[in-house]
Amino acid sequence: MSNRSVIFTGIKFENPFLLSSAPPTESESNIMRAFDAGWGGVVTKTIGLHPVVNVYGAKAKFLRTSPDDGRVSMKKREGAALHSSWNWELISDKTLDWWIPRLRRIKAAHPSKVLIASIMAGSGNDKELKAWQTLAIACQENGADGLELNFSCPHMDRKDMGSNIGRDQGLCSVVTEAVKEVAKIPVWTKLTPSTSDIVLEAGACIRGGADAIVSSNTFPSIPVIDPETLEFEINVDGLVSSGGLGGPAILPISLAKMAAMTQAFPTMSFSGIGGVSDFNQAASYFLLGCGTVQVCTSAMLDHAVGPNVIKKLLDGLDHFFEIHADKGWKSIEDFRGIRRDRVVLQSQIRRPSDADYHEGFDGVEGYAAPDEVATT
Secondary structure, three states, X not given: OOOOOEEEOOEEEOOOEEXXXXXXXXXXXXXXXXXXXXXXXXXXXXXXXXXXXXOOOOOEEEEEEOOOOOOEEOOOOOOOEEEEEEEOOOOOOOOHHHHHHHHHHHHHXXXXXXXXXXXXXXXXXXXXXXXXXHHHHHHHHOOXXXXXXXXXXXXXXXXXXXXXXXXXHHHHHHXXXXXHHHOOOOEEEEEOOOOOOHHHHXXXXXXXXXXXXXXXXXXXXXXXXXXXXXXXXXXXXXXXXXXXXXXXXXXXXXXXXXXXXXXXOOOOEEEEEOOOOOHXXXXXXXXXXXXXEEEOHHHHOOOOOOHHHHHHHHHHHHHHHHHOHHHOOOOHHHOOOOOHHHOOOHHHXXXXXXXXXXXXOOOOOOOOOOOOOOOO
């Protein structure tokens, strides 16, 4: 009989699927509904010490595309399919004091479910490191099973927060180490994919003591311009700033980021995010080495917390075990990471003839080309 449960960073999950830190996890009622729907874990909307105020109007939209013209637009069109999500929403606008009693109530109502608190503070001085520690202590003392450090938000106003930490190896290591000094529960670091080599930042987090690496967050992006109005499809007073792109469009690039990290650190724990709507996509993350998978965009489109999405994921997992019963696979661990080593350098991919392959360089110099045989 197959087993849906996983042990990830020492925490037992009844299934490996989590609702990621995003608008669906910004309230007590939503998190309760997510657990009732069957999610194995929930990562809260990111909690900070400093209040934030979101932009006026819409903070998130969905882009769709159609096969006849390939147009990507936020406008709903008949026959169009989901392409991606886009948002410029900041972290939770609720205070730590607002979150504390709610963390307690959520955990008391669902003791067998896993509640991960996403937290964020600044960087660069002792005061901000203390802020990280204050957040960590408060969350762990009030029900959180683990902490996810947000080093990845692509559009924070402050230059010492979010992805600005995730692009700096020194800050990744120092902040992680500061949280680990006070943490009695597992610490995950969520990295931005917007970096030249995510393996370097992952390594810095590991040196700081991280128990797991989470990736990817949304990719920095701007909305498309409406060809009729010549305005950005989402804007305030005609203005727009960078936001985050998620959903199906980021699946292949998120997998590439994850493959690089799981190959570099094969014994590390990883949680994968990006483009998951059913088990077909989740399987790619497991096969590359992830122990859990997080979901956002497809859940937001499904009654905000994804009751149908989690059902499809669980049914898909069960079906996967059924069709691979001959291999003896009964848990995620039985096949986790078995395709990780298939990702190689271009030079390792077979060419029609190895003799003609010079790795992009000219042939060996110093030899004249053979003379052509004269014809008469």
